[in-house]
Structures are given as structure tokens and as C-alpha cells.
Amino acid sequence: MAGGLLDCISDEMDHVDEIIDGICESGTPELTEMCRYVLSNHGKRLRPAMSILFYHALGGDGSDSVASTAAAVEIVHNATLIHDDINDAGELRRGAKALYREYGLSKSIVAGDYLYAMGFRLLGTTSSDIVGYVLDAAVGLAGGEFNQRDYEHNTDVDEAQYIKIIGGKTARLFEASAKCGAYYARPGDIEAIDLAGEFAFLAGHAFQIADDLLDIIGDVKATGKRVGNDIVDGKPTIPVIYAMEDPEYGPRIREIFTSSLTDYKEAEEAISLILKTDSVERCRALATAYADRAKAVISKIPDSVYRETLVNVVDYIVSRDR
Amino acid sequence: MAGGLLDCISDEMDHVDEIIDGICESGTPELTEMCRYVLSNHGKRLRPAMSILFYHALGGDGSDSVASTAAAVEIVHNATLIHDDINDAGELRRGAKALYREYGLSKSIVAGDYLYAMGFRLLGTTSSDIVGYVLDAAVGLAGGEFNQRDYEHNTDVDEAQYIKIIGGKTARLFEASAKCGAYYARPGDIEAIDLAGEFAFLAGHAFQIADDLLDIIGDVKATGKRVGNDIVDGKPTIPVIYAMEDPEYGPRIREIFTSSLTDYKEAEEAISLILKTDSVERCRALATAYADRAKAVISKIPDSVYRETLVNVVDYIVSRDR
Numbered sequence: 001m002a003g004g005l006l007d008c009i010s011d012e013m014d015h016v017d018e019i020i021d022g023i024c025e026s027g028t029p030e031l032t033e034m035c036r037y038v039l040s041n042h043g044k045r046l047r048p049a050m051s052i053l054f055y056h057a058l059g060g061d062g063s064d065s066v067a068s069t070a071a072a073v074e075i076v077h078n079a080t081l082i083h084d085d086i087n088d089a090g091e092l093r094r095g096a097k098a099l100y101r102e103y104g105l106s107k108s109i110v111a112g113d114y115l116y117a118m119g120f121r122l123l124g125t126t127s128s129d130i131v132g133y134v135l136d137a138a139v140g141l142a143g144g145e146f147n148q149r150d151y152e153h154n155t156d157v158d159e160a161q162y163i164k165i166i167g168g169k170t171a172r173l174f175e176a177s178a179k180c181g182a183y184y185a186r187p188g189d190i191e192a193i194d195l196a197g198e199f200a201f202l203a204g205h206a207f208q209i210a211d212d213l214l215d216i217i218g219d220v221k222a223t224g225k226r227v228g229n230d231i232v233d234g235k236p237t238i239p240v241i242y243a244m245e246d247p248e249y250g251p252r253i254r255e256i257f258t259s260s261l262t263d264y265k266e267a268e269e270a271i272s273l274i275l276k277t278d279s280v281e282r283c284r285a286l287a288t289a290y291a292d293r294a295k296a297v298i299s300k301i302p303d304s305v306y307r308e309t310l311v312n313v314v315d316y317i318v319s320r321d322r
Numbered sequence: 323m324a325g326g327l328l329d330c331i332s333d334e335m336d337h338v339d340e341i342i343d344g345i346c347e348s349g350t351p352e353l354t355e356m357c358r359y360v361l362s363n364h365g366k367r368l369r370p371a372m373s374i375l376f377y378h379a380l381g382g383d384g385s386d387s388v389a390s391t392a393a394a395v396e397i398v399h400n401a402t403l404i405h406d407d408i409n410d411a412g413e414l415r416r417g418a419k420a421l422y423r424e425y426g427l428s429k430s431i432v433a434g435d436y437l438y439a440m441g442f443r444l445l446g447t448t449s450s451d452i453v454g455y456v457l458d459a460a461v462g463l464a465g466g467e468f469n470q471r472d473y474e475h476n477t478d479v480d481e482a483q484y485i486k487i488i489g490g491k492t493a494r495l496f497e498a499s500a501k502c503g504a505y506y507a508r509p510g511d512i513e514a515i516d517l518a519g520e521f522a523f524l525a526g527h528a529f530q531i532a533d534d535l536l537d538i539i540g541d542v543k544a545t546g547k548r549v550g551n552d553i554v555d556g557k558p559t560i561p562v563i564y565a566m567e568d569p570e571y572g573p574r575i576r577e578i579f580t581s582s583l584t585d586y587k588e589a590e591e592a593i594s595l596i597l598k599t600d601s602v603e604r605c606r607a608l609a610t611a612y613a614d615r616a617k618a619v620i621s622k623i624p625d626s627v628y629r630e631t632l633v634n635v636v637d638y639i640v641s642r643d644r
Contacts (some may be wrong), residue, residue: 058528083435087428106409107471109431113405114464120442124450131453135443142436146350149429213430299511 019071034111051181054196057306060185069180075119082112095224133179137172144168153234171204202294207317209287212237222322226269242279249273287318333421341393356433361433376518379628382507389504397441404434417546455501459494466490475556495528524616531609534559544644550589564601571595609640
């Protein structure tokens with residue numbers, strides 16, 4: 001990743017990739033192939049990056065455990081994505097067919113369970129605190145998914161509900177990643193671990209807000225996902241929530257959002273209306289507000305190339321087009 | 323359970339039930355309801371019983387951790403059953419509709435993930451060895467499921483393949499349960515822990531052989547499952563494997579087993595043919611052989627009411643009608 005965001009930890013990120021590749025080697029050829037299908041097609045690996053950056057930003061030096069833990073978090077994350085795609089009937093994931101569309105439902109459920117277990121096994125070799133952080137996130141994820149489902153096609157949803165949903169389904173795992181890194185740098189330092197967790201929890205919110213905005217303004221060539229997916233699914237995302245408040249265009253957007261029969265044509269109509277409201281601007285402001293809060297938290301630790309990179313990661317999160 | 327199999331540990335088994343009930347309380351009402359739906363409709367809870375019986379059989383006295391761990395194993399087991407039923411398109415589980423048939427696919431996948439995570443969290447509060455035992459079983463389970471799928475409707479399957487499949491998908495979790503109990507009684511005693519694991523691994527084989535036989539000779543009123551399910555699914559079970567070897571009836575049984583269009587009418591035909599072969603007798607002999615090997619292993623530990631109950635559990639496993 002020449003000249004890239006994560007240059008200062010590129011060796012360790014390569015090591016994370018190697019660990020992940022080793023985990024994919026299951027001894028069952030098709031399962032191995034499925035794990036590689038999911039895990040080799042990856043983005044920036046922001047969650048492991050959070051672990052490793054916080055480890056160094058808080059003075060950690062040389063531990064191998066942090067790379068294992070970072071890999072484990074990424075593995076657990078991908079396990080949940082496999083199940084998510086089944087749940088959402090998702091077609092594409094990072095530009096490739098979702099796993100279950102390529103290998104079928106039942107093998108994909110098992111592959112998800114396998115990666116889940118392997119991720120936790122990799123964590124379990126380290127410390128029970130670490131396992132606790134990631135399990136808390138996994139438990140929060142289930143709660144977030146249920147909350148989200150309760151508000152599908154449901155206009156009762158508001159910003160506060162949305163924040164609760166994305167806290168569970170996204171931000172908790174970012175939080176866990178950062179806490180793991182902090183833990184290895186300063187095992188007994190609850191304050192430092194909590195600070196790392198708070199930073200990443202806020203950054204995780206910014207990440208999901210930006211992600212949900214990409215469902216409206218993204219380009220499939222960059223995101224690897226078709227726009228309007230969330231609208232077709234009736235997912236309660238913040239661009240839709242804000243746009244439904246618009247006095248002029250809100251009523252029609254509500255109509256489309258509440259229908260369980262919405263197709264991509266209507267989703268496109270909804271998007272064109274959302275773009276006429278102040279929703280995109282408000283979403284950007286909300287993402288930026290979370291990013292700024294994250295940066296304020298991290299300003300409390302000593303300056304370093306790692307702290308700087310964490311700030312850059314947050315900026316990337318809110319400005320990314322994929 | 324008056325005059326029952328597990329009388330000598332009935333207080334601890336009640337405690338296991340209480341812990342499980344507490345775990346079901348998720349803070350998300352529908353998720354809680356789903357967890358209770360699955361976990362309150364239970365059988366003999368043989369896996370937690372193995373933990374607690376081994377704990378006492380090896381001299382453990384008074385630890386509360388063993389009950390938590392026993393509960394955790396049962397929770398992980400039930401999480402895998404939720405996903406199994408989806409994978410097998412199962413209709414009934416213990417006489418009630420499978421969870422996904424009652425609450426839908428996507429919420430059920432999430433509920434499975436939630437219970438999986440909660441089970442491991444409950445384990446994680448104890449010891450990393452314990453987490454390792456159960457995670458090894460969870461990883462083995464995925465391998466077993468894949469192996470099983472490779473042999474669906476496939477006449478290449480033989481007894482050795484079958485033993486490998488059920489080792490992964492069933493016996494490993496029995497093994498983990500017993501090892502957990504032994505671990506709490508004698509933390510550093512690898513020999514005792516391995517002995518417990520070996521006993522339960524063998525007993526787990528006997529359990530699955532008996533289970534697969536019930537798909538042929540069971541009574542839906544007792545088992546809560548329709549007979550012939552496995553044949554309709556083309557699952558490579560030992561009664562079918564043995565019957566396919568029969569010179570007279572084997573060819574027609576193979577024909578039914580290999581067809582992916584087999585329905586319950588043909589499954590009934592297959593069952594009537596299987597009953598004409600020596601398959602049921604051979605299955606019983608195989609289950610008994612595993613039970614006998616398990617009993618030989620456990621004869622090496624001092625006699626006690628707990629050891630005696632473990633022997634009774636094995637006898638129950640091979641003779642049960644549900």
C-alpha cells in the first residue's frame with residue numbers, strides 16, 4: 001500500500017494477512033476455499049488497523065499477540081458479514097457475489113460459524129479480557145441487528161434509534177478492536193483502554209453513517225455495492241430518516257420506505273428525492289461530528305505517527321467513496 | 323426428575339437451568355423470547371450432565387464454575403442446533419416447530435449467533451483452557467458438517483467416513499463437556515482430563531449412532547421428529563450405510579438414497595427395506611461397542627455414585643427411545 005493510509009504499520013498489517021490466511025486453511029478443501037473467498041477479498045482492514053495503531057500509540061513495542069488479536073477481530077467481523085449477507089439477501093459484497101450466492105445457504109452458515117469459532121479461538125490463546133471485549137461486541141451486534149429489524153419499513157424510527165442500532169451493529173466491534181490494542185500496550189491501565197474504546201466507538205459511528213450515505217450517493221464501481229439496497233430492504237438508515245422529515249419530499253419517501261414491495265426503480269426515485277432535501281448535508285455533518293468527537297478523545301494521548309494515523313483513519317472514514 | 327437418571331446431581335442441574343434462563347434475558351424482548359423458545363424446550367441435557375458428573379467423579383467439590391461452564395456448553399450446543407435446523411430445512415425439534423419456522427430465517431441466524439457468543443462469554447469468564455476445549459469442538463463441528471454434506475446422496479460413504487463425520491459433528495462437544503468437568507476437579511491433571519474426554523468422545527459416538535437409528539425405528543410421539551428425515555435429506559447415516567451393503571435390498575436402498583428428489587413415501591419404502599436387512603442389529607452392535615469402550619475407559623477411575631451415573635448415562639444413550 002505505497003503512500004497509503006497505513007504505511008507506518010504496513011509490516012504488521014502484512015503479518016495480519018498471513019495469520020488470516022493460515023486460519024483459512026481448515027483441512028476441509030471447500031471450507032478453506034470459502035474462507036479464502038471471503039477473507040482474501042478485503043478492504044482496508046480498519047478494525048485490525050485500529051488494534052495495531054492503538055498498541056503503538058500507547059507505547060506498545062514488539063508484541064506478537066496484538067497481530068493475532070487484530071487478525072481475530074477481522075475474522076469475527078467477516079464471519080458476521082457472511083451471516084449478514086444471508087439475512088439481508090445481499091447480492092454483492094466488495095464487488096464479488098456474496099458467499100451464500102456462490103456456495104449456497106447451508107454451507108455458508110457453517111462457514112460463518114467456523115470463522116466465528118476460529119476467530120474466538122485465536123483470541124482465546126491471548127487473554128480472557130481480550131475475549132471479553134470481542135464477545136461483548138458480538139453480543140451487542142445481535143442486539144443491534146434485532147433493533148434494526150424492528151424498524152425496517154417503520155417510520156417511527158428517529159436519529160436516536162438509529163444511533164442505538166449502529167452502536168450495536170458496527171461501533172462496538174471497532175471499540176473492541178481499539179481496546180485490544182490498548183490492552184496489549186498497557187494491560188492494567190483501564191483509563192487508556194477505555195479512551196481507546198471511546199475513540200473507536202465514536203469512529204465506528206462515523207464509519208456507519210458514511211457507509212449508509214454511500215447507499216445513496218455511492219458509485220457501484222467504487223463501493224462494489226449497488227445504491228438503493230438499504231431502501232429496497234427498508235433499512236432504517238440516517239439519510240432516509242432525515243429525508244423523511246422533509247416537509248415537501250418526506251411524504252413520498254415515507255411511502256416508498258414503508259412499502260415492503262419497494263424495488264430498485266422506486267429506490268432510485270427515493271434517492272432522487274433524498275438528494276433534493278438537506279439530508280446528505282445533515283448526514284455529512286453528523287459523521288463529521290462523530291469524527292471530531294473521536295479526534296478530541298485521542299488528542300489526550302501523546303503525539304506520534306500512530307496517533308496521527310488514527311486521526312487520518314477517521315478522516316478517511318468520513319471522506320471515503322468505498 | 324424423580325427417580326431419574328441424574329438424581330445425584332439434580333440440584334446442580336437445576337442451577338444450570340437457572341443460569342441458562344438468565345442468559346436468555348437479552349434486553350431485546352423478541353430475542354429473549356426466541357432464546358427461551360429454544361432453551362426451555364429441552365431433553366436430558368446430557369452435555370452439562372457430563373461436565374458435572376465428571377467434576378464430582380474426579381473428586382471436585384463445591385465449585386460454582388462447573389455449573390456455569392456446563393450451562394455454557396448447553397448454550398453453544400443449542401446455538402448450533404438453531405443453525406443446523408436451517409441448514410437441514412428441519413421442521414420439528416423436540417416436538418416443536420424449529421425456531422426458523424416460527425420466527426423466520428434471518429432473526430434465527432442472529433439468535434444462533436447471539437447464543438453462540440453468550441455461550442463463549444460465559445465460558446470466557448472461567449479459564450482459557452476451558453474456552454479452548456469448547457472452541458476445538460465448535461471448529462470440529464464445522465468440519466463434520468462439511469464432511470457430511472460431501473457424502474449426502476453419495477453411496478461412496480462407508481462406516482469409516484461416517485465415524486469421522488459424527489466425531490466432528492457430535493462427539494467432540496461431548497468430549498469438551500467432560501473435559502471441562504474434569505478440568506475443574508483436577509486443573510493440572512492432563513491424564514484425568516484426557517480420560518474424561520476419551521470417555522465422552524466414545525459416548526458421543528454411541529449417542530449419534532443411536533440418534534441415527536431413531537430416524538429409522540423411532541416413534542414421533544417419543545422423539546418429536548418424523549422418521550425418515552435423514553433419508554429424505556440424503557444424510558449418510560449408519561443404518562443406511564449398512565443397509566446399502568445388503569445384496570438383496572441394497573440396490574433399491576441405494577437408488578432412493580442417491581436421488582435428491584426422495585420424498586417421505588420413498589423414505590418409508592427405504593425404511594421397510596432397511597428393516598429387512600441386518601442393519602438395525604449391526605447399528606445396535608456398533609453403538610454398544612462404543613458404549614462398552616466408554617465404560618472400559620471410565621472403569622479406571624475410583625467407584626462412586628457419579629461414576630455409576632456416568633455408566634447409566636451411557637446405557638441410557640444406547641437404549642433411549644427419544
